[in-house]
Amino acid sequence: MDTSNPAVFVNAELLRLYVGPRVRAVIQVLRSDGGVVTGQSTDDNQILVKGSPPSPLSKFVEVVGIADSEKSIHAEIWTNFGDTFETHTYNQLCQLANGEFKHLFL
Amino acid sequence: MYGSQFDGGAAFSGGGFMPSQTTQAADPSFSSSKNREIQSLLPLTVKQIKEAFLLSDDKSNFTIDGVDVNNVTLVGMVCNRTGRITDVTFILDDGTGRIECNKWVQELVDSNEVEGILDGMYVRIHGHLKGFMGKRTLNVFSIRPITDFNEIASHFIDCIYVHLYNTRLRKLQGGVTTQQQMANSTSTPMKGSPAAPPHQFSGQYNVGQKNIEQMVLDFLQLPSSNADEKGVHCDVIARQLRVSMDKLMSSIQNLVEEGLIYSTTDDFHFKSTING
Structure with missing residues (x-):
C-alpha cells in the first residue's frame, strides 16, 4: 500500500493551491491544438492541459498529472469520460475532498 | 428443530473474520457495534485503509470509524496487471493511494471477468481485505469495468457519507x-x-x-x-x-x-x- 503520491480532486479554483503535486480534474474539451487542450473546469473556468491527448477525445475528459501552473496541468493519464457527465456533482466532490473530508483523501 | x-x-x-456465536457470548468486550456492523460492506478510499492499517498494530483484523472491516468496495484505476494461470494481480490506484489486489481465477466465469480488465481502466471492486506478513492485499471477489464515469464521484461521495454516518450519526443514535x-x-x-x-x-x-x-x-x-x-x-x-x-x-x-x-x-x- 502506498499513499505517498495521491492525485487530488481539483477544479480550477483548487488547482491554484496545488502547483507541484499530482492532481486529477475533469474538463469539458473546448479546443485541442496539438499537445495543448483547452478545457472548461467543473467550476466553469478555463484550464490548459498539456501532454499527449488520445484521439479522439470525448466531450468530457479526466486528466491526471502534475499541476505545472495555476491554470495548467501537465497530464500523464487521459481518460475519456464520454459525452455526458455530472459536472456539478463532481465539483461538489472536489470541494468536500479538499475541505471537511480532506483526511479521507490526502 | x-x-x-x-x-x-x-x-x-x-x-474466520466473523466470530462464532460462542465467541460473542463469552466475550463481553464484544461491543454492539462490532456485532452489528459485521454485516457491512464498506465503501473506502485507500487512504482510509492505510491509516487504519497503521493504527491496527498489524492485527489480523482492524476497524475504521469503529466498524470492523471485512468486505470493502473501491473504485479506481488498474495498473501493473499481471495475469497468471491461477490468479491475476494488479495495483488499484484510486487517487488517494495504491493497493495490491489479487483475484483468484478458478472457473471460466472468473477468467472471462478478468480477461477484459486492462491497465488504465477504471473499475469497481468488491473484495475482502487480507493481511499477510505485514502486507495488506485486497482479495477481489468481483471486478467490473466502469462505464458510467459518474460512478467515480458517486463512490467517493459514498465513502464520505459512510464515514460521516459511522463517526457521527451512529453515535447520535446511541449505538443502535x-x-x-x-x-x-x-x-x-x-x-x-x-x-x-x-x-x-x-x-x-x-x-x-x-x-x-x-x-x-x-x-x-x-x-x-x-x-x-x-x-x-x-x-x-x-x-x-x-x-x-x-x-x-x-x-x-x-x-x-x-x-x-x-x-x-x-x-x-x-x-x-x-x-x-
Missing part, C-alpha cells in the same frame, strides 16, 4: 441503528437499551420466535448474501432456511411489498434493501 440444524455463525463464518430496529421490530429482544448489546446471531435462529419473513430478511442481510450483486436465488434461500417454496414465496412477496427486499436481475434473485 431449525436451530439445531443450522448454525448461522458457522455457516457464514466467512474465512435504525436499520436494526426496523429490521427486527417484530422481535422484542432487539429493543433493548444500548447498554444491552443486540446479540444478532445468538437466538436468531430459534424456532417459533420468528416467522419465515424474519428468517428470510436476516438471511438476506448476511454478508455472504451480499457478496453477489445479483443477490440470492430463492432456491438457495429455501434450501438454507429449510422452508417450503410455497411458504417462502408468500413471505418474499410480503417483504417485497413492505419494501424490505427487492428482486434483482430476475424474479428469483433477491436482496435486502438495507444492504443496497
Whole structure:
C-alpha cells in the first residue's frame, strides 16, 4: 500500500493551491491544438492541459498529472469520460475532498 | 428443530473474520457495534485503509470509524496487471493511494471477468481485505469495468457519507441503528437499551420466535448474501432456511411489498434493501 503520491480532486479554483503535486480534474474539451487542450473546469473556468491527448477525445475528459501552473496541468493519464457527465456533482466532490473530508483523501 | 440444524455463525463464518456465536457470548468486550456492523460492506478510499492499517498494530483484523472491516468496495484505476494461470494481480490506484489486489481465477466465469480488465481502466471492486506478513492485499471477489464515469464521484461521495454516518450519526443514535430496529421490530429482544448489546446471531435462529419473513430478511442481510450483486436465488434461500417454496414465496412477496427486499436481475434473485 502506498499513499505517498495521491492525485487530488481539483477544479480550477483548487488547482491554484496545488502547483507541484499530482492532481486529477475533469474538463469539458473546448479546443485541442496539438499537445495543448483547452478545457472548461467543473467550476466553469478555463484550464490548459498539456501532454499527449488520445484521439479522439470525448466531450468530457479526466486528466491526471502534475499541476505545472495555476491554470495548467501537465497530464500523464487521459481518460475519456464520454459525452455526458455530472459536472456539478463532481465539483461538489472536489470541494468536500479538499475541505471537511480532506483526511479521507490526502 | 431449525436451530439445531443450522448454525448461522458457522455457516457464514466467512474465512474466520466473523466470530462464532460462542465467541460473542463469552466475550463481553464484544461491543454492539462490532456485532452489528459485521454485516457491512464498506465503501473506502485507500487512504482510509492505510491509516487504519497503521493504527491496527498489524492485527489480523482492524476497524475504521469503529466498524470492523471485512468486505470493502473501491473504485479506481488498474495498473501493473499481471495475469497468471491461477490468479491475476494488479495495483488499484484510486487517487488517494495504491493497493495490491489479487483475484483468484478458478472457473471460466472468473477468467472471462478478468480477461477484459486492462491497465488504465477504471473499475469497481468488491473484495475482502487480507493481511499477510505485514502486507495488506485486497482479495477481489468481483471486478467490473466502469462505464458510467459518474460512478467515480458517486463512490467517493459514498465513502464520505459512510464515514460521516459511522463517526457521527451512529453515535447520535446511541449505538443502535435504525436499520436494526426496523429490521427486527417484530422481535422484542432487539429493543433493548444500548447498554444491552443486540446479540444478532445468538437466538436468531430459534424456532417459533420468528416467522419465515424474519428468517428470510436476516438471511438476506448476511454478508455472504451480499457478496453477489445479483443477490440470492430463492432456491438457495429455501434450501438454507429449510422452508417450503410455497411458504417462502408468500413471505418474499410480503417483504417485497413492505419494501424490505427487492428482486434483482430476475424474479428469483433477491436482496435486502438495507444492504443496497
